[in-house]
Amino acid sequence: MKGELFELELLGGNTERRYRKLRPEVEAMPWGTLDLSGYPEAELVRGRRAWTGAAYQEHRTGVACALTLRLLIEARAPLDLVAVATRFPLDELVHVELCARMAMELGGGTELVHDPKHLVLEPDPDLSPLVRAAECVVRYFCVGEALSIPLIRATWHSARHALPRAVLGRIIKDEAAHGTFGFTFLDWAGPSLTPEDKAHLGRHADLAISDVRALWRAVADDPRAPSDGDLLGWLRTDHYLALARSALESQVMRPLEARGIPVTRFAEA
Numbered sequence: 306m307k308g309e310l311f312e313l314e315l316l317g318g319n320t321e322r323r324y325r326k327l328r329p330e331v332e333a334m335p336w337g338t339l340d341l342s343g344y345p346e347a348e349l350v351r352g353r354r355a356w357t358g359a360a361y362q363e364h365r366t367g368v369a370c371a372l373t374l375r376l377l378i379e380a381r382a383p384l385d386l387v388a389v390a391t392r393f394p395l396d397e398l399v400h401v402e403l404c405a406r407m408a409m410e411l412g413g414g415t416e417l418v419h420d421p422k423h424l425v426l427e428p429d430p431d432l433s434p435l436v437r438a439a440e441c442v443v444r445y446f447c448v449g450e451a452l453s454i455p456l457i458r459a460t461w462h463s464a465r466h467a468l469p470r471a472v473l474g475r476i477i478k479d480e481a482a483h484g485t486f487g488f489t490f491l492d493w494a495g496p497s498l499t500p501e502d503k504a505h506l507g508r509h510a511d512l513a514i515s516d517v518r519a520l521w522r523a524v525a526d527d528p529r530a531p532s533d534g535d536l537l538g539w540l541r542t543d544h545y546l547a548l549a550r551s552a553l554e555s556q557v558m559r560p561l562e563a564r565g566i567p568v569t570r571f572a573e574a
């Protein structure tokens with residue numbers, strides 16, 4: 306793949322000051338307080354890689370939130386519902402910064418090459434504005450965001466150091482609103498969706514779920530030892546995967562099925 310390095314910068318000056326004013330809690334976190342002495346180098350590299358990967362996933366989610374926001378406006382979704390979603394891209398940018406700074410705390414980000422033209426899947430332009438918006442809401446919010454809440458919450462519980470707790474605590478607060486948003490949208494849009502529309506949304510839920518399962522397989526292939534859930538703020542692999550599977554059932558599949566979105570479970574592994 307021809308790609309570009311995933312690197313970010315801050316402009317600084319007045320622009321950074323305005324940004325800091327929007328989210329003062331970021332600078333208030335206990336940066337620089339991790340004691341890394343006695344931590345094996347290989348674990349630190351692993352932590353740097355994990356937080357760099359998390360920053361990249363938050364970056365992708367930022368693109369997904371911005372795309373969904375545009376489609377919601379084009380679909381003339383209720384103004385208050387869209388207004389609530391306008392803060393999501395900013396939330397995700399803050400999450401990118403938090404994860405990137407965690408990698409820096411452990412010694413620096415690791416090299417990550419990506420293709421900025423293919424960060425998210427755009428819906429078919431021939432579909433109606435409502436179905437295009439609903440497709441993105443289902444893929445990114447009803448699957449992606451709803452699934453991440455219990456996982457990040459459990460990671461937060463397992464982290465004992467103040468810094469990862471502050472970072473993960475902030476992310477959970479924001480994600481709680483993101484995770485419920487998708488189903489609030491579906492409750493509004495449901496009466497306007499035809500059975501064909503719902504079948505289309507079911508196929509896209511399946512796609513998003515099979516992407517998530519591919520990520521889990523990568524996690525299972527590179528398991529974490531049981532003892533390192535503290536400093537790095539990461540869960541042990543068996544716990545993470547068990548929780549992920551039950552969250553997929555309770556937070557994603559059942560709520561989608563309750564709204565008439567047919568999830569087929571074709572990608573069950």
Ligand SMILES: [Fe+2]
Pocket residue numbers: 363366396397400476480
């Ligand atoms: Fe996020």
Ligand SMILES: [Fe+2]
Pocket residue numbers: 366397450479480483
């Ligand atoms: Fe989010």
